[in-house]
Amino acid sequence: MAASRRAGVRVRLTALAVLVVGLGLVAGGAVALTLVRDQLTGNAEAEARRQAGSYAPMISGGLTSALPPLVQVVTRDGTVLGAGSELAHTRLLALWPENGAVKGTSRLPDGEHYVVAGVSASVRDRPVAVYAAVSLEHADEGVEAATTALVIIVPILLIAVGGTAWLVVGRTLRPVEAIRERVTEITASQLDRRVPEPPTDDEVGRLARTMNEMLARLEEVHDRQRRFAADAAHELRSPLASLRTRLEVGLAHPSRTNWVRLAGDLHREAVRLGDLTDELIVLALADGVTEPVEQVDLDEVVLTEIDAVRTRGVVDVELTPFSAARLRGRAGELSRVVRNLLDNAEHHAAHRITVGLWSADGFAELVVADDGPGIPAPDRAKVFERFYRSQRARDRDTGGVGLGLAIVREVTERHGGAVWLADSADGACFHVRLPLAADPA
Known part of the structure; x- marks a missing residue:
């Protein structure tokens, strides 16, 4: 089925290219034939006018000599005063050259098609019209030759265009087919594999890179x-x-x-x-968040969680400095961040927890510090890993399960922020930085 779809795309694009080029060639050929016919007919008309105009002054004194083969002199009432040897005594053109000249076409007894031009003249002060005819045989032959050439050339060009389009489309779709084949081979146990990336920076190349980025995310x-x-x-x-x-x-x-x-x-x-x-x-729900994003007053969230710590009365909680901060996020997750930090501080503090909150440079910064024994330097880079607990925490019966700080980091990063453990003279000092909500326009 995939092969038939691929062939269908190739056939449709090739047919479209042939159709567009074919319509262009037909339209261009029609225009070219019209221009050729007009040019050749215009040349014949110019020659007919030249012959009629050159003979008109010669008959002012009378018809004293034989007329050229395709010249005719006609009076206003239609009487043919003289005609060349190839013309019957039938008026060539019914139009009278009122404004000095006239033109038209006529078919003579020999069956050929002629262009006729007429000019005004006089024979012994008697107004007449001098008509001259020029055969359109050369024009018809020229148009016929051009038509024959187009009939031969157009199919050849269409075949060439179709073949070229077929090859180019096939070459373009080849990386797509390679990507498709590789994707069909990738299973859940082979997410480290990647699709081939063409060296070009076109749509196919960007598609391959995007798919590899998606595979990298899935692997992670x-x-x-x-x-x-x-x-x-x-x-x-x-x-x-x-x-x-x-x-x-x-x-x-x-x-x-x-x-x-x-x-x-x-x-x-x-x-x-x-x-x-x-x-x-x-943690299991972290990758499938369904809680809506809304405006959250982080200061209210912090105060609510602090009240719970104060109610237990295990340690004192001091606020300094503390100001309002509003951001866009998920209230439940942000409450979990504050609660985990306070629980961790309460678990390790000797007597006091210090909580600070302020806004600067478009970010809200929350600081939770305790006066406990602190975190050993070797453990500071690992405290945010899942299920990691320092040896001191493992030795105490009330030690946690090693997920609280991991949740803090994941929720903070999902909100576009960062969390880190700062240097402190005593105890541990955690910083959480989150982007503030944009001011409404």
């Missing part, structure tokens, strides 16, 4: 999904194994098991599983 998404599945399976295996082991031990030794303590341990593991599941759902 596929790799991320594969890593996500592997990481999720790895992270889920540990708490599930812990739950099963503790239950099996308890069931194997029910009389020696402290069921209240076991229930508390299982509850903590269940909470960790719930938190991990929530984070995984957020």
